[in-house]
Amino acid sequence: MPISFSDITLEHIDKFSRMLRKHYDIDFSGYNPAFLRRRIAGRINRIPLASVNQYYKYIEDSPDELGMLLQNLTINVSEFMRNPEVFDIIGVDILPELIANKNNLIRFWTAGCSKGEEPYSLAIILSKMGIGSGKAEIVATDIDEIALKKARRGIYKRTSLKNLSQNDRKIFFKNSDDGIYKIERKIKKSVIFKKHNILTGSDLGKFDFIMCRNVAIYFGKELQVKMYRRLIDDLYIGGYLIIGKSEVLPKCSIKSLSTITLEHRIYRKVK
Ligand SMILES: C[S@@+](CC[C@H](N)C(=O)[O-])C[C@H]1O[C@@H](n2cnc3c(N)ncnc32)[C@H](O)[C@@H]1O
Structure with missing residues (x-):
């Protein structure tokens, strides 16, 4: 079953923020928690994994994963002459x-x-x-x-x-x-x-x-x-x-x- 965005707690968000700050010097701690929850859950479901704990382990084992998570949090949608x-x-x-x-x-x-x-x-x-x-x-x-x-x-x-x-x-x-x-x-x-x-x-x-x-x-x-x-x-x-x-x-x-x-x-x- 896919994990839901409500499975991502503030403690999880805090831990991911610390990891990203350490590796990329980007601080997500003041970002909108609802936005972070949705994006983190979305990334976990794309792999897919059944829990946040499995995802921590997955990050440890896959050198590129933290970068993928970062990509998910910095949404790059744009277009020429947008609006x-x-x-x-x-x-x-x-x-x-x-x-x-x-x-x-x-x-x-x-x-x-x-x-x-x-x-x-x-x-x-x-x-x-x-x-x-x-x-x-x-x-x-x-x-x-x-x-x-x-x-x-x-x-x-x-x-x-x-x-x-x-x-x-x-x-x-x-x-x-x-x-x-x-x-x-x-x-x-x-x-x-x-x-x-x-x-x-x-x-x-x-x-x-x-x-x-x-x-x-x-x-x-x-x-x-x-x-x-x-x-x-x-x-x-x-x-x-x-x-x-x-x-x-x-x-x-x-x-x-x-x-x-x-x-x-x-x-x-x-x-
Ligand atoms: C949705 S895009 C907007 C692109 C363009 N401004 C537009 O409206 O089409 C949001 C961009 O903000 C960048 N971003 C998020 N937090 C930022 C920060 N603290 N400093 C600089 N850029 C940031 C993201 O990496 C992403 O590329």
């Missing part, structure tokens, strides 16, 4: 405003960038506006090394490009017959990928634009507050913050922001 209406607003309103009002380098950060679809989407829009790396810098970070490796390779299946027009696919990708798309070299070179934990990672400097979407959904309340505090601190006054469409900013974070559109979760730092 296309948000990217429409970025292209039509936000970027022209930033370009018109900033004389020096405009700095973008996509935090929790997964396999690169989000930062490359920004790079595509900027390229279409004729803005190159001399005027814009895109920093893209994630804790997941495997996702970052894929991001740096820049190779995608057709499904992750479904929001792009045929013309954009043609201009910005090399397409082979087997349905594999390789991002164009100039776009690839315009994104700086870096392994980085939003919660504990080093200072990356100040930004004019930060996108952090579909990352906070996995965190408990306290970590959400910590993460948004950091992101807002790292924004220049007047800089933009864009979060995931199902995410909600903690009350204390709203104070230093004005809402550009609640529907699309776009905010601007005012103080």
Whole structure:
């Protein structure tokens, strides 16, 4: 019988968190327990094993298993121009405003960038506006090394490009017959990928634009507050913050922001 997510206790979660912290220096202890339970149970049932104790033993005997568990906890689902209406607003309103009002380098950060679809989407829009790396810098970070490796390779299946027009696919990708798309070299070179934990990672400097979407959904309340505090601190006054469409900013974070559109979760730092 498959194990249920309620078979995963807080003690189990604590033990897995300690193992992952020790091996990968990533701390899951403040993540949403319901999310961790579901993901751990899902991994155990995929093997499949009948109990958490069997899984501890399995981890001891299989050198790659802890990495597989980590992969299960860092969900990498993404796509180019995810929520296309948000990217429409970025292209039509936000970027022209930033370009018109900033004389020096405009700095973008996509935090929790997964396999690169989000930062490359920004790079595509900027390229279409004729803005190159001399005027814009895109920093893209994630804790997941495997996702970052894929991001740096820049190779995608057709499904992750479904929001792009045929013309954009043609201009910005090399397409082979087997349905594999390789991002164009100039776009690839315009994104700086870096392994980085939003919660504990080093200072990356100040930004004019930060996108952090579909990352906070996995965190408990306290970590959400910590993460948004950091992101807002790292924004220049007047800089933009864009979060995931199902995410909600903690009350204390709203104070230093004005809402550009609640529907699309776009905010601007005012103080
Ligand atoms: C669902 S993906 C979101 C990708 C993209 N932002 C989007 O919305 O399409 C969530 C990403 O957040 C990353 N992540 C989770 N916790 C993180 C942390 N503390 N610091 C940096 N990245 C983190 C995961 O590794 C994963 O790649």
